[in-house]
Amino acid sequence: xxxxxxxxWQLIVVFFSIFLAGVIDSIAGGGGIISIxxxxxxxxxxxxxxxxxxFSSTIGTFFATIRFASHSKINWRIxxxxxxxxxxxxxxGSRLVLLIxxxxxxxxLIILIPIIAVFTLLQKNExxxxxxxxxxxxxxxHGIKPYLISAAASLIIGMYDGFFGPGTGTFFIxxxxxxxxxxxxxxxxxxxxxxxxxxxxxxxTFLTHKSVFIxxxxxxxxxxxxxxxxxxxxxxxxxxxxxxxVFIIALLLLLSKVTYDLFLNK
Numbered sequence: 401x402x403x404x405x406x407x408x409w410q411l412i413v414v415f416f417s418i419f420l421a422g423v424i425d426s427i428a429g430g431g432g433i434i435s436i437x438x439x440x441x442x443x444x445x446x447x448x449x450x451x452x453x454x455f456s457s458t459i460g461t462f463f464a465t466i467r468f469a470s471h472s473k474i475n476w477r478i479x480x481x482x483x484x485x486x487x488x489x490x491x492x493g494s495r496l497v498l499l500i501x502x503x504x505x506x507x508x509l510i511i512l513i514p515i516i517a518v519f520t521l522l523q524k525n526e527x528x529x530x531x532x533x534x535x536x537x538x539x540x541x542h543g544i545k546p547y548l549i550s551a552a553a554s555l556i557i558g559m560y561d562g563f564f565g566p567g568t569g570t571f572f573i574x575x576x577x578x579x580x581x582x583x584x585x586x587x588x589x590x591x592x593x594x595x596x597x598x599x600x601x602x603x604x605t606f607l608t609h610k611s612v613f614i615x616x617x618x619x620x621x622x623x624x625x626x627x628x629x630x631x632x633x634x635x636x637x638x639x640x641x642x643x644x645x646v647f648i649i650a651l652l653l654l655l656s657k658v659t660y661d662l663f664l665n666k
Contacts, residue, residue, distance in 0.1 A: 403615045406442055411619075414438045418456060418620045422627020426464035427635045427643055429569025429591055430650030431457065433657050435624075448613050451606030455617040458599040460624030465596050467632040468589030475586060479593040481547050482554040482572070486594050487601060489558020496563050505564050506662040513655045516574060517648055549579050554594070561598060567654040569595045573647060584640040584647075592632075 403411075417438035425431025435457060439449040468474050553575040561568040569591045576587035606612050634642045 401444075401613065403619070410442060414442060415620065415623045417441075418623040419627040421457070422460045422464075422624040423631035423634075424646060424650060424653075425457065425461070425569065425595075426592070426628040426631030427588060428647040428650040429571075429573060429588075429595070430567050430654055431627075433566055433650075433653045442616075444613065447606075447609070447611040451603075451609075451611035452613045452617045452620070454599060454603045454606055455612045455614075456620040456624040458596070458603050459621040460628035461592055461596045461599055463625045464628035464632040465589075465592040467629060467636065468585075468592055471636045473585050473589035473636060474593055475582070475590055476593075478546065478550050478576075478580065479590050481550045482590065482594045483597040485551045485554035486558035486561065486598060489555040489560075490562035490598060490601075491558075492555075493559035493562025493564075496559065500563070502564065503662060505560075506658045509567075509658045510655065510662070513651050513658070517651045519578075520574070520644060520647060520651075546580055550575075553579060558598075566657060567650065568598075570647065570650045570654065573643075584643040585635055588632075588635050588643055 406414075418435050421431035421433075421435035421438070423431075424434065432453065435453050436449060439453055444452065465474075554572075557568060557571050557575065560571065572591040572594055573584065573587045576582040576590055577584055580587075582590065603612075
């Protein structure tokens, strides 16, 4: 299969979708809910869809991470802890697929997502109005406590990522803002660090099994980079004013996908 097998209109739809997914993913997570259907639109096989999506999204997430880091919007100490335990959790979660029905997770999400959305809408944004060094922003806690919270939450979300997946970055943002009291911009930056690490690990597997449509992936990666760069720039400049509404949109997209998969995609 070659890029010339697709019409120009098919490619325009896919390229715009990947750009939009990059914008949303860099701000609030959940971009895969848009990008994966875009690749399916081209009639690619399931493994190639996942591999090519991981290829383009990994490159896009890398540039988003750079932009957050360049504006000091990443707490690296918490980020390292999150990455380690999220990867461990993902490994555990991929094994739980054989033990727990996926529909159980879908039903649980249908119950939880509206509650999370309401909680987010009611959450105040005072942290965004405080200038601070993110690496010294855990004064709410003392000693090892924030790292234990991060480790436990990352392990659980990592298990969810390995087991089910959609909206992982969105859930990390929720944890960082509610449990660690990060402002939403720093929470989004830290979520990018975890996403990038898990994406690289998964991409290595897809490349090894030759499940990446490189020709298409490179073009889509450019769209993803532009989308992630635009989105991360908006997040850095606007803070919760842009992150919160996009976060709600990401939750609604996730709720729609989960509901569709549970009741209609049988």
